[in-house]
Amino acid sequence: MLTLRGVGLNLNGDNGDAKEILKNINLTFESGKLYAITGPNGGGKTSIAKVIMGIYQPTEGQIIFEGEDITNLSITERARRGLAYAFQQPPRFKGVYVDEVMRIANPDIDEMGIRSYLRDVGLCPEDYIGRDLGSSLSGGETKRLEVAQLLAKDAKITIFDEPEAGVDLWTIQKLISVIAGRHRGNDQKTAVIISHNEQFLPMCDEIILVADGEIQEQGPSAAIWPLIRDDIICDCRIRNQCGGGMIEAQQYR
Numbered sequence: 001m002l003t004l005r006g007v008g009l010n011l012n013g014d015n016g017d018a019k020e021i022l023k024n025i026n027l028t029f030e031s032g033k034l035y036a037i038t039g040p041n042g043g044g045k046t047s048i049a050k051v052i053m054g055i056y057q058p059t060e061g062q063i064i065f066e067g068e069d070i071t072n073l074s075i076t077e078r079a080r081r082g083l084a085y086a087f088q089q090p091p092r093f094k095g096v097y098v099d100e101v102m103r104i105a106n107p108d109i110d111e112m113g114i115r116s117y118l119r120d121v122g123l124c125p126e127d128y129i130g131r132d133l134g135s136s137l138s139g140g141e142t143k144r145l146e147v148a149q150l151l152a153k154d155a156k157i158t159i160f161d162e163p164e165a166g167v168d169l170w171t172i173q174k175l176i177s178v179i180a181g182r183h184r185g186n187d188q189k190t191a192v193i194i195s196h197n198e199q200f201l202p203m204c205d206e207i208i209l210v211a212d213g214e215i216q217e218q219g220p221s222a223a224i225w226p227l228i229r230d231d232i233i234c235d236c237r238i239r240n241q242c243g244g245g246m247i248e249a250q251q252y253r
């Protein structure tokens with residue numbers, strides 16, 4: 001469904017010097033599956049999402065969606081083709097109301113639909129439907145609303161950037177079931193979840209481990225998750241610094 005071929009990304013750092021953010025990223029996302037992208041802070045996870053969405057233009061490589069080269073398409077054109085992204089830090093527009101952003105996400109939605117999506121992410125519609133985004137929502141509520149918007153959008157490929165960030169433990173399980181329920185086994189849909197969460201990672205079909213702008217591991221979560229769990233105990237193994245070395249991803253395929 002979506003393929004990244006040899007994608008590289010250079011961006012200018014604060015001192016104006018070009019910095020290599022992504023190196024030779026090769027990935028394929030198939031429909032009906034849930035993918036997790038994980039790895040250390042600053043490793044390049046959000047940059048991969050932004051390259052897919054057209055927010056960053058890759059320095060090299062190609063992005064192919066349903067057989068079409070979309071590398072040079074605008075953000076809007078990619079959205080029209082069915083790509084959607086929930087920001088790691090959702091913007092908070094003052095004077096915009098919860099029901100309005102849900103209608104922007106899906107203009108065909110009625111009030112019952114809005115209520116249902118809000119309930120899916122644990123936001124009681126009576127309390128939230130008329131709330132102003134800019135001033136009154138907490139960080140976790142804003143994050144949950146962003147997930148509700150993407151669920152309403154019902155895109156072909158949906159990228160959730162740390163949907164669990166700032167969200168309470170009770171709601172995380174709810175988010176997992178609703179995202180999995182919508183995407184797993186649906187041959188029209190793919191979910192890509194950027195996450196550090198130990199509840200999210202094992203329930204995805206595949207895990208992609210990104211560090212230092214490169215893919216370090218990828219494969220079925222049953223094989224990769226135990227490695228990551230061990231790496232959390234010895235973080236330097238991710239970075240190949242303590243002699244443990246990375247275990248060859250090939251052996252899990």
Ligand SMILES: Nc1ncnc2c1ncn2[C@@H]1O[C@H](COP(=O)(O)OP(=O)(O)OP(=O)(O)O)[C@@H](O)[C@H]1O
Binds near residue numbers: 013
């Ligand atoms: N616009 C930019 N200009 C310069 N450097 C950038 C820019 N965006 C990201 N970077 C750098 O690229 C690297 C990767 O950032 P990215 O946001 O992709 O990491 P991440 O894996 O999502 O991290 P986190 O887990 O903290 O969200 C970081 O070193 C970051 O400082």
Ligand SMILES: [Mg+2]
Binds near residue numbers: 047088161
């Ligand atoms: Mg990030």
